[in-house]
Amino acid sequence: MSSSEKAFYLTTPIYYVNDAPHIGHAYTTTAGDVLTRWHRQRGEEVWFLTGVDEHGTKVERAAEAGGVTPQQWVDRLVSTDWLPVLETVDAANDDFIRTTSSRHIEGVQRFWEVLRENGYVFAAPYEGPYCVGCEEFKLPGDLLDGEGEYAGQKVCPVHGRPVEQLLEDNWFFQLSAFQQRLIDHYEANPEAIQPQSAYNEVMSFLRQGLVDISMSRSSVGWGIPLPWDEKQVVYVWFDALLNYATAVGFGAAPDTTEGKLFARTWPADVHLVGKDILRFHAVYWPAMLMAANLPLPKKVFAHGWLLVGGEKMSKTKLTGISPDQIIDHFGSDAFRYYFLRAIAFGQDGSFSWEDMSARYTAELANGLGNLASRATAMVGKYCEGVLPSAPAVTDAEVVLHDALTAAAAEADRAILELDFLTGITAVKSFIDLVNGYVTEQAPWVLAKDPVNDDRLHTVLYTICESLRAVAVLYNPLMPKAMTSLWSQLGAEAQLGPIGEQRVADVGTWGRLQPGAIITKGDSLFPRIEEVA
Numbered sequence: 001m002s003s004s005e006k007a008f009y010l011t012t013p014i015y016y017v018n019d020a021p022h023i024g025h026a027y028t029t030t031a032g033d034v035l036t037r038w039h040r041q042r043g044e045e046v047w048f049l050t051g052v053d054e055h056g057t058k059v060e061r062a063a064e065a066g067g068v069t070p071q072q073w074v075d076r077l078v079s080t081d082w083l084p085v086l087e088t089v090d091a092a093n094d095d096f097i098r099t100t101s102s103r104h105i106e107g108v109q110r111f112w113e114v115l116r117e118n119g120y121v122f123a124a125p126y127e128g129p130y131c132v133g134c135e136e137f138k139l140p141g142d143l144l145d146g147e148g149e150y151a152g153q154k155v156c157p158v159h160g161r162p163v164e165q166l167l168e169d170n171w172f173f174q175l176s177a178f179q180q181r182l183i184d185h186y187e188a189n190p191e192a193i194q195p196q197s198a199y200n201e202v203m204s205f206l207r208q209g210l211v212d213i214s215m216s217r218s219s220v221g222w223g224i225p226l227p228w229d230e231k232q233v234v235y236v237w238f239d240a241l242l243n244y245a246t247a248v249g250f251g252a253a254p255d256t257t258e259g260k261l262f263a264r265t266w267p268a269d270v271h272l273v274g275k276d277i278l279r280f281h282a283v284y285w286p287a288m289l290m291a292a293n294l295p296l297p298k299k300v301f302a303h304g305w306l307l308v309g310g311e312k313m314s315k316t317k318l319t320g321i322s323p324d325q326i327i328d329h330f331g332s333d334a335f336r337y338y339f340l341r342a343i344a345f346g347q348d349g350s351f352s353w354e355d356m357s358a359r360y361t362a363e364l365a366n367g368l369g370n371l372a373s374r375a376t377a378m379v380g381k382y383c384e385g386v387l388p389s390a391p392a393v394t395d396a397e398v399v400l401h402d403a404l405t406a407a408a409a410e411a412d413r414a415i416l417e418l419d420f421l422t423g424i425t426a427v428k429s430f431i432d433l434v435n436g437y438v439t440e441q442a443p444w445v446l447a448k449d450p451v452n453d454d455r456l457h458t459v460l461y462t463i464c465e466s467l468r469a470v471a472v473l474y475n476p477l478m479p480k481a482m483t484s485l486w487s488q489l490g491a492e493a494q495l496g497p498i499g500e501q502r503v504a505d506v507g508t509w510g511r512l513q514p515g516a517i518i519t520k521g522d523s524l525f526p527r528i529e530e531v532a
Helices: 023-041 057-066 070-088 102-117 175-188 196-207 236-240 257-265 275-291 323-330 332-341 353-383 395-416 420-441 450-474 479-488 491-495
Strands: 008-016 046-053 095-098 121-131 164-173 229-234 270-274 300-303 306-308
Touching: 008 023, 023 046, 023 070, 023 270, 023 300, 023 306, 023 323, 023 332, 023 395, 046 070, 046 236, 046 257, 057 070, 070 095, 070 323, 102 121, 102 229, 102 275, 164 229, 164 275, 175 196, 175 275, 196 275, 196 300, 229 236, 236 275, 270 275, 275 300, 323 332, 323 353, 332 353, 332 420, 332 479, 353 420, 353 450, 353 479, 395 420, 395 450, 420 450, 450 479, 479 491
Parallel strands: 008 046, 008 270, 046 095, 270 300
Antiparallel strands: 121 164
16 A cells, blocks of 8 residues: 555445354445455555454354453454455455553543543443343433343343343443534435435434433453553443444554554445444444544445345344355355345345345356356367457447446446445346347358358457456455456456556456457356255
């Protein structure tokens, strides 16, 4: 990363380590990975952060029940569950933050010292409801009346379980001081919370008024000690949110490696979050940053829930599906494609094996995969594996030239706005057009008479050049398959690695030169057996 250029800095939430990863977690990471790979292919510097949140009551209790220390408990979970899932979904993150790491602990303590010095931290008793599942202090209005075995009790709307009543002497953050500043900021920068429904929700919450919130816990031992009060630990959310700053060197001297990283990355360009943690990221977090006189993130984007049978994906309700269950069957590329193609990012979406299988077969195996297979096979059969020139261009080819220019521009526009579905659909529509072109031009018929050689060669070149562009546009989405396609087209030898191709150049027709060595490789998307 160059020292002067601001990197495009994107974060996922740091996932709570006590839950095993399910496809809801992988969905967020995949979206972040596709967006950051896209920015890299635009020639931008990028920093992509993910990680895990390891403190709090849930971890403390689970470790105790398991007969190990909390540190032993989280170390095992990180190594066996959380790090492997990044490889499973093919994430190319630049960093992985753990809240038990020394860089994070030191940064958190430094940050809260600053807020205390700035006059935004004070001591007071806390009495009220707390959901251990959410690790969240609840407002009475947040709770629902319990039913069945929980009748007569107040339950968390997320977990459906009774909350605990706390009475502690804690330290508080003066959140109320930032109500109007936050309202003013978001009115001036409405794009800072997306989608629109999320913006509306946050503004409504802010206008109801903010109350000061406990920033510490005195009854929890597993956390980061307050530097000025060793009997208390930082409230787990006010520890976890700071990962976005501590991971990139918050508090380090400007002339150090960490300090230079902070200067190149901060503020974050995009915080990707699930909509259930929007309030923490769009209210508490920017208020904390205001209190520390730090620039605010440019955008918080709250995506929807993945639903299975109408239920939000979660371990609590037994709807969690692990990413490997799907990826072992369909592959990581198809996983990445399906979840960003089938669901409008920002809205809730339902997952089903049947829908994924149908899209895999129609759009990947029979669509793009079959096109690539036919193209490479025909160049092998009719041109001895050498890409011919295109001496007989007609209106049919010009239509594809223009369609590619439009598809590349539309994909770039949409993906930069996190509208993955529209961006992917633009490329898919181009693929459909090329498949239609193959059917209409029927190169296998042209090949029967040498008098048609110029036309045959033009058609074969046009198909392969179209696939060159598709490979680049889909590379952030399906890097394994597109790297294979790139190699089969002989593009690596001519144009260099696929990851170095630029989005700005992809719509320029004729980049793949005649003479490229075309090879028919393994099927990009092998046909698979139906799930029983």
